[in-house]
Amino acid sequence: MEILKPLQKNIYKTQTFQSKNLSKELSIELNCCGTKEYTKVSFPVKYGIFSRIETCDYIFEFNLNHEICHAKSKKRTWLHPSEWLKRTMGDDWVYYSTGGYSGVFEALGEYYLPNLTYPTNSLLGGKPFEESGIDDIVKNWHQIISQLPDTGMPDEFSRWIQSIRQQSPERLQKKAQQLFDISGSRVTVMPPDARHVDYNIIPLNISDGCLYKCRFCKVKNEKNFSIRSKQDIDNQIIELKQWLDKDVINFNALFLGEHDALNAPCDLIITTIQDAFDAFEFQSSYMKENFLFMFGSVDSFLNTEKTFFDSLNCLPFQTFINIGLESYDQATLDLLGKPLTQNQVGQAFEKVQTINDTFPNIEITCNFVMDESLPDSHYKGLMTLIRASVNRTKPKGCIYLSPLKFGCPSRQVLYDFYKLKSQSRFPTFLYMIQRL
Ligand code: SF4
Known part of the structure; x- marks a missing residue:
């Protein structure tokens, strides 16, 4: 087999940037260290090393290849502050809902209910993808990040913004x-x-x-x-x-x-x-x-x-x-x-x-x-x-x-x-x- 290069876990250093321009609130955290162990809890937990950008309206998270992996809105149209969207390796969006926390854990063994965009045999959940707040992110996330400023910040942050923009839906x-x-x-x-x-x-x-x-x-x-x-x-x-x-x-x-x-x-x-x-x-x-x-x-x-x-x-x-x-x-x-x-x-x-x-x-x-x-x-x-x-x-x-x-x-x-x-x-x- 071909020799594969070893991983370099310790090259990831957390760095943060906060925009001082109050009219365009923006914060970036590169290489956030999420939870290291899969766990079953009734609040949102993010795993692994990832980067996050937060505006006054949205929170987007990206994996180490600059590919979007999670998103949520801070607007009123968002269904629940503890719910979020995940983009899978197969490029599906999945909406993680609490199901009002009633019965989801008993039914699935997990605190969050994955809501899918394709037909499945689920007995639980509604139709979250028909909600405007969710539909807005699924359809427009790339346009939203394309409009974010990438100047007036240290180089590593503007380079990162350029990299996440390159990972378009296509x-x-x-x-x-x-x-x-x-x-x-x-x-x-x-x-x-x-x-x-x-x-x-x-x-x-x-x-x-x-x-x-x-x-x-x-x-x-x-x-x-x-x-x-x-x-x-x-x-x-x-x-x-x-x-x-x-x-x-x-x-x-x-x-x-x-x-x-x-x-x-x-x-x-x-x-x-x-x-x-x-x-x-x-x-x-x-x-x-x-x-x-x-x-x-x-x-x-x-x-x-x-x-x-x-x-x-x-x-x-x-x-x-x-x-x-x-x-x-x-x-x-x-x-x-x-x-x-x-x-x-x-x-x-x-x-x-x-x-x-x-x-x-x-x-x-x-x-x-x-x-x-x-x-x-x-x-x-x-x-x-x-x-x-x-x-x-x-x-x-x-x-x-x-x-x-x-x-x-x-x-x-x-x-x-x-x-x-x-x-x-x-x-x-x-x-x-x-x-x-
Ligand atoms: S349920 Fe039957 S048909 Fe379906 S994958 Fe399993 S063995 Fe194959």
Whole structure:
């Protein structure tokens, strides 16, 4: 592999500038040191090293490549002072709302609700992108920063303003496309556990496609399951490091794609994790700890030997593997077009408990579907697993309940979710499908 240059974490020095012109209030903070550890709190927290510009009307934040990453308005039209917009690596705007703080944490395990611009299966939230204050920023942020003065300030600040202006919406969109081109596809669904790092994951594909092509699934692709060559993975790592550029220092989480990375050979998985750890220099990340996410299927999980989990547990990562079980009821599995037996799902659930009880650095999480149209036997089966199968509350092994329908928030389904959650002996949350 090509030798990659080491990161220089300590070159970032915080510098501030405050305009003395009261009619044009402007303050700039270069290289702000945000929080180093992902945390779950009910007030806005910014992670990593970034720069911020504040005017009398707006606050904009930029990553170390001068690309806009957060924005909010100080105007009256802004919905809530603790809410903000985030621009993702895939160039989507996401509006983080408190949801009035009522029920968001119970439902998602996080204090903020990501509101998306594309259809998803979320049961919560309104339509914030239809609000004028939010729409104004999404459409006009570049024009706003283009009109800011870049003279009458020390050189480093005026150079910085010129750099952020160069990262226009068109350039950022092209850059997102370059990210999708590195692996050959966009991440159409992130594992639910990626919430633990606010979805700031480096996507590296070691495989494509999935085994089952379930009829109900809205995120699958046409590709038959296949494994990437070592050379292909090495190339992706090099290109991803170039793509992340200076901002790589803000990352500490890896997502091994695509829909069933666990079905790749164990050696390839372990070698890839080690190579990625070295290449992205996770040991020098600004962010504390390292996280690894991937999806697995019932077959790949049942076929995985204990020795693999032994190796994974010894790596310097907190690993989350998310398995789509969908239902512990044969009639529902058949209805969903999921080519599995109830017995296989039961065996997988049992093995999930053994792995979670044995390995402190690994958490296997499970998905089940929810919908008003599903038979009662689906919910009976679910209760057998998430309540009756254990006799005490478990601290890990999250159960994610995934509404089947997109763009169709339903009070009844939300009510059913809270009922299931209250009876579950596992941490139980909604799975809101998000792309990268
Ligand atoms: S649920 Fe998983 S296995 Fe089934 S089609 Fe979707 S991605 Fe493939």
